[in-house]
Amino acid sequence: MDAQFRGEYATAENIWRKLADDGDSLSQYFLAVSYYHGNSGIRNYKEAAKYFLLAANHGEHLAQSYLARMYWEGDGVLQNYAAAVKWARLGIVDSSSQLLLGLAYANGQGVAQDYSLAMYWFRRASELDDSEPNFQIGELYAAGKGVKQNFAEAAKWYTKAADQWGDPKAKIKLGNYCRNGIGLQKDNTRAYLWYTLASENPLDHKLATLAAEELELVLRQMTPNEITQGQLLVEEWYRVNSALE
Numbered sequence: 001m002d003a004q005f006r007g008e009y010a011t012a013e014n015i016w017r018k019l020a021d022d023g024d025s026l027s028q029y030f031l032a033v034s035y036y037h038g039n040s041g042i043r044n045y046k047e048a049a050k051y052f053l054l055a056a057n058h059g060e061h062l063a064q065s066y067l068a069r070m071y072w073e074g075d076g077v078l079q080n081y082a083a084a085v086k087w088a089r090l091g092i093v094d095s096s097s098q099l100l101l102g103l104a105y106a107n108g109q110g111v112a113q114d115y116s117l118a119m120y121w122f123r124r125a126s127e128l129d130d131s132e133p134n135f136q137i138g139e140l141y142a143a144g145k146g147v148k149q150n151f152a153e154a155a156k157w158y159t160k161a162a163d164q165w166g167d168p169k170a171k172i173k174l175g176n177y178c179r180n181g182i183g184l185q186k187d188n189t190r191a192y193l194w195y196t197l198a199s200e201n202p203l204d205h206k207l208a209t210l211a212a213e214e215l216e217l218v219l220r221q222m223t224p225n226e227i228t229q230g231q232l233l234v235e236e237w238y239r240v241n242s243a244l245e
Contacts, residue, residue, distance in 0.1 A: 045076025115146025
């Protein structure tokens with residue numbers, strides 16, 4: 001982050017801190033967000049948790065949602081799935097809280113495992129078109145958990161998750177489905193598309209490496225013409241999705 005902006009955030013933090021310590025819940029929330037993201041140059045989860053808790057106790061729903069995630073991940077607080085679920089329920093208007101509840105029910109963390117409720121909360125979260133709940137819905141259909149196993153339906157949800165710079169995990173799943181003819185017609189050119197897109201993900205080196213390995217495998221099965229067609233699909237995907245930004 002540019003030093004000028006770090007300096008501006010540091011000044012803002014000083015103002016928010018004074019107001020937050022006087023009990024202003026919105027300032028508590030803004031200060032916590034700044035600490036959480038390290039906007040002034042230093043990320044401080046412990047201080048973020050302190051001020052999120054103050055704001056959450058004043059009924060700030062987004063603060064409750066952040067606090068749920070912090071308890072879920074153990075950032076700045078001791079990891080506590082039950083506490084995460086508690087705060088997620090209070091911050092339920094936020095899609096990240098809905099997603100967290102879906103994960104809690106899917107994995108039996110903080111609540112009794114219940115795939116039907118997991119599906120319910122993932123669907124609620126997916127209404128805001130976030131990629132992760134769409135991916136999780138695909139996972140439930142693929143595994144037949146809480147629903148009848150349906151690979152075509154799983155592919156539909158993976159596609160939603162993968163669309164517009166979306167989830168690289170979903171892109172790898174779609175590559176696998178296209179390569180093996182699971183839930184989708186067997187098509188190595190489209191497998192090439194999805195593996196290539198996932199391999200170019202700059203945010204997760206592990207997933208990008210996995211996708212590159214899968215791409216190498218499918219390339220061995222492709223003719224030169226199929227590779228050319230796959231390259232054209234990648235170019236078209238970037239052209240269309242760049243226009244949608």
